[in-house]
Amino acid sequence: MNIDLVILVSSGATSMLLATIILLRNPHARINRIFALFSLSISLWATCNFLADNGPAGLALLFTRLTFVFGLFIGLSIVLLGGNFPTANILKNKRVNKIFPVFFIVTTVVSMTPLLVPSVEQTSKGAAIEVGPLYSLFLVTTLFALSLFIYGLRLQFKAPITLVQKSQIKLVLAGVVTYGVLAIVANLIIPILVDNWTSSRYGPVFALVTVAVIGYAIVRHKLFDIRLYAARSLGYVLSLAVAALLYAIPAVLLTTYMLDTPLHAGPLSILVIITLAVAFLFQPLKKFFDNATTRLFYQDAYDPQDLFNKFNQTLVASVDLEKLLSNATELISSNLKSEYCSVIIEQQASTRIRVVGMAHTAMNKEEFRHLERLLKDFTGGPVATDYLSQESHVLKSLLQKYQIAVIAPLFERAGQELGYLVVGSKKSGSPYSTADITVIATLSNELSIAMQNALRVEEIQNFNRTLQERIEDATRKLRRTNERLRVLDQTKDDFISMASHQLRTPLTSVKGYVSMVLDGDAGKITGLQRKLLNQSFISSQRMVYLISDLLNVSRLKTGKFIIEGIPTNIANVIQEEIEQLVEAAKSRNLTLTYHKPEHFPTLMLDETKLRQVIMNFIDNAIYYTPAGGHITINLVDKPQTVEFTVVDDGMGVPRAEQHHLFSKFYRAPNAKRARPDGTGLGLFMAKKVILAQGGAVIFRSQEGQGSTFGFTFSKHKLLAEAAKTAETAKNTPVAAVK
Numbered sequence: 001m002n003i004d005l006v007i008l009v010s011s012g013a014t015s016m017l018l019a020t021i022i023l024l025r026n027p028h029a030r031i032n033r034i035f036a037l038f039s040l041s042i043s044l045w046a047t048c049n050f051l052a053d054n055g056p057a058g059l060a061l062l063f064t065r066l067t068f069v070f071g072l073f074i075g076l077s078i079v080l081l082g083g084n085f086p087t088a089n090i091l092k093n094k095r096v097n098k099i100f101p102v103f104f105i106v107t108t109v110v111s112m113t114p115l116l117v118p119s120v121e122q123t124s125k126g127a128a129i130e131v132g133p134l135y136s137l138f139l140v141t142t143l144f145a146l147s148l149f150i151y152g153l154r155l156q157f158k159a160p161i162t163l164v165q166k167s168q169i170k171l172v173l174a175g176v177v178t179y180g181v182l183a184i185v186a187n188l189i190i191p192i193l194v195d196n197w198t199s200s201r202y203g204p205v206f207a208l209v210t211v212a213v214i215g216y217a218i219v220r221h222k223l224f225d226i227r228l229y230a231a232r233s234l235g236y237v238l239s240l241a242v243a244a245l246l247y248a249i250p251a252v253l254l255t256t257y258m259l260d261t262p263l264h265a266g267p268l269s270i271l272v273i274i275t276l277a278v279a280f281l282f283q284p285l286k287k288f289f290d291n292a293t294t295r296l297f298y299q300d301a302y303d304p305q306d307l308f309n310k311f312n313q314t315l316v317a318s319v320d321l322e323k324l325l326s327n328a329t330e331l332i333s334s335n336l337k338s339e340y341c342s343v344i345i346e347q348q349a350s351t352r353i354r355v356v357g358m359a360h361t362a363m364n365k366e367e368f369r370h371l372e373r374l375l376k377d378f379t380g381g382p383v384a385t386d387y388l389s390q391e392s393h394v395l396k397s398l399l400q401k402y403q404i405a406v407i408a409p410l411f412e413r414a415g416q417e418l419g420y421l422v423v424g425s426k427k428s429g430s431p432y433s434t435a436d437i438t439v440i441a442t443l444s445n446e447l448s449i450a451m452q453n454a455l456r457v458e459e460i461q462n463f464n465r466t467l468q469e470r471i472e473d474a475t476r477k478l479r480r481t482n483e484r485l486r487v488l489d490q491t492k493d494d495f496i497s498m499a500s501h502q503l504r505t506p507l508t509s510v511k512g513y514v515s516m517v518l519d520g521d522a523g524k525i526t527g528l529q530r531k532l533l534n535q536s537f538i539s540s541q542r543m544v545y546l547i548s549d550l551l552n553v554s555r556l557k558t559g560k561f562i563i564e565g566i567p568t569n570i571a572n573v574i575q576e577e578i579e580q581l582v583e584a585a586k587s588r589n590l591t592l593t594y595h596k597p598e599h600f601p602t603l604m605l606d607e608t609k610l611r612q613v614i615m616n617f618i619d620n621a622i623y624y625t626p627a628g629g630h631i632t633i634n635l636v637d638k639p640q641t642v643e644f645t646v647v648d649d650g651m652g653v654p655r656a657e658q659h660h661l662f663s664k665f666y667r668a669p670n671a672k673r674a675r676p677d678g679t680g681l682g683l684f685m686a687k688k689v690i691l692a693q694g695g696a697v698i699f700r701s702q703e704g705q706g707s708t709f710g711f712t713f714s715k716h717k718l719l720a721e722a723a724k725t726a727e728t729a730k731n732t733p734v735a736a737v738k
Contacts, residue, residue: 082152
């Protein structure tokens with residue numbers, strides 16, 4: 001038998017089998033694909049190595065060059081392996097990682113030319129290779145690949161990885177370096193030194209070293225996560241092989257030697273096939289009869305794995321503690337065939353013990369505490385009553401009193417007890433086996449975790465209920481308080497309305513008489529008297545506007561605030577209001593400038609209410625502008641709109657207060673200091689009046705640099721209504737005066 005062929009088949013087949021298993025396990029994983037490339041390269045390299053020695057003479061040169069090419073691919077594979085296992089792209093930003101591809105490509109191209117292998121001659125000892133002038137380039141590239149692989153794994157070892165991954169790195173490093181060194185010595189160095197290439201045929205043997213080491217890493221350290229898959233597959237194949245041999249060998253011996261009837265290859269192969277078929281059917285048949293005999297002889301028997309699966313499904317099906325524990329204890333009781341199963345939880349805020357699950361003898365809190373103290377002497381696992389010694393007779397008596405066959409503690413992560421899983425006696429009267437207690441221990445551990453989650457949810461739900469009750473209680477109190485505030489607000493509005501009506505009549509009389517005195521109806525007055533009376537008249541006028549604002553606020557509350565539009569020339573209205581405020585501006589040493597347009601359209605507006613708005617804007621500018629300041633009043637007739645603005649260089653409004661400015665009774669802090677007697681109603685009512693007539697408020701301000709207040713109206717509708725009113729008045733006949 002050709003030893004080279006044996007080496008080739010064993011190494012190539014083993015490498016390819018391992019690569020196939022790993023690739024099928026997870027074809028999307030980068031490291032799995034890299035290892036598959038590594039194994040494929042080894043197999044192709046070994047195949048070409050064998051064919052170069054034993055293949056057709058005319059193809060020896062081609063296979064020799066391909067041997068060098070696939071050797072380079074092995075080098076590329078180990079570089080990728082070192083740079084991506086277990087951390088991906090660890091060499092990404094390293095300069096050497098960018099240089100190696102250049103060496104690889106150049107050397108691969110050179111390997112297919114006479115520069116590396118000019119000629120090959122087949123001899124009885126194998127292929128005699130003549131090396132070219134660039135043979136050293138191949139050797140350098142191979143050593144470069146091995147060095148880069150070692151460097152990559154060194155970086156991987158320093159990265160934050162687990163101890164298992166470090167063990168995997170050590171094994172892979174040992175396997176690849178051993179293979180690399182031996183392969184370089186046997187395939188590259190020795191042939192050049194002794195001018196004999198016989199040693200190169202043993203290269204595949206060294207590949208088996210790497211495969212063996214990686215196989216050990218798979219079995220010992222779960223490399224590529226295929227240990228179970230590979231072990232089960234190998235075990236199944238070996239089982240079938242042994243079954244076939246155990247059947248075939250006795251059949252041959254029996255027929256050949258005992259019956260003196262030779263068994264030919266045909267019948268023997270049929271027997272082997274039948275044996276394999278029987279082996280396939282053996283396990284299902286065994287499982288069927290096991291279940292049948294178990295049901296017959298072991299009425300208490302159950303499938304632990306099936307119980308675990310159903311138990312896990314039950315635990316994740318609900319987060320409600322009561323429902324979760326009820327379903328879990330019912331499942332345990334039905335599988336273990338117990339009289340009952342329940343969970344005992346101590347409630348800190350209650351004198352009672354909380355029991356969830358199937359009923360059992362009641363236990364008070366003092367007895368529960370006594371049971372806890374007795375159980376502390378045990379290691380924390382389940383305690384079975386039937387297995388307690390005479391030294392634990394007190395605990396045994398207590399458990400028997402409450403018909404408890406097995407009790408298992410339920411722990412939090414911090415080691416604190418949540419409660420106990422309690423299982424009653426079996427219905428058949430049989431004691432619990434060691435396997436049963438192990439199952440109960442596993443179930444109690446899983447139940448502990450589920451209980452922690454459910455208790456957290458229950459705690460949050462209780463907190464939410466408490467919070468909701470507090471919110472509802474606070475809401476009720478707030479409603480009562482709001483109701484009282486509404487009553488107080490209504491009382492305040494009623495008072496303001498009544499006071500405003502009562503003040504309006506005498507104030508009108510005062511204003512009228514002062515006006516008559518100023519007009520000279522009561523005789524000639526001196527300059528000082530006129531000055532004093534002018535101040536009285538201005539104050540009276542301001543009081544009239546204030547009362548109007550108060551009345552309008554009351555009308556807004558009662559829905560009686562009505563806009564009564566009449567043909568109005570805003571330019572004249574502004575002029576009239578300015579004439580009343582000129583003296584006030586002079587007294588404060590302010591420059592008051594009005595840019596009155598020569599022609600201005602007549603609009604349908606509520607003149608009375610608009611006068612209040614104009615007066616309020618100008619009056620505020622006078623009071624909130626320091627002495628020596630300037631106030632400019634602009635009225636502009638634009639193509640689509642009219643625009644009125646009052647611009648001052650006064651104190652301005654702080655940015656943080658601007659969004660409150662047009663609220664009822666609101667005044668900015670700096671305005672309160674400048675004018676303590678303000679009401680905060682002027683701007684509120686001004687905005688209401690402007691918006692009610694279809695206009696928009698203009699407001700811009702910067703603290704310390706002044707403000708701009710005003711309004712703008714669209715002319716289209718207001719002009720049409722003014723024209724219609726004028727036409728109606730023109731066509732209305734005047735009644736004759738008798």
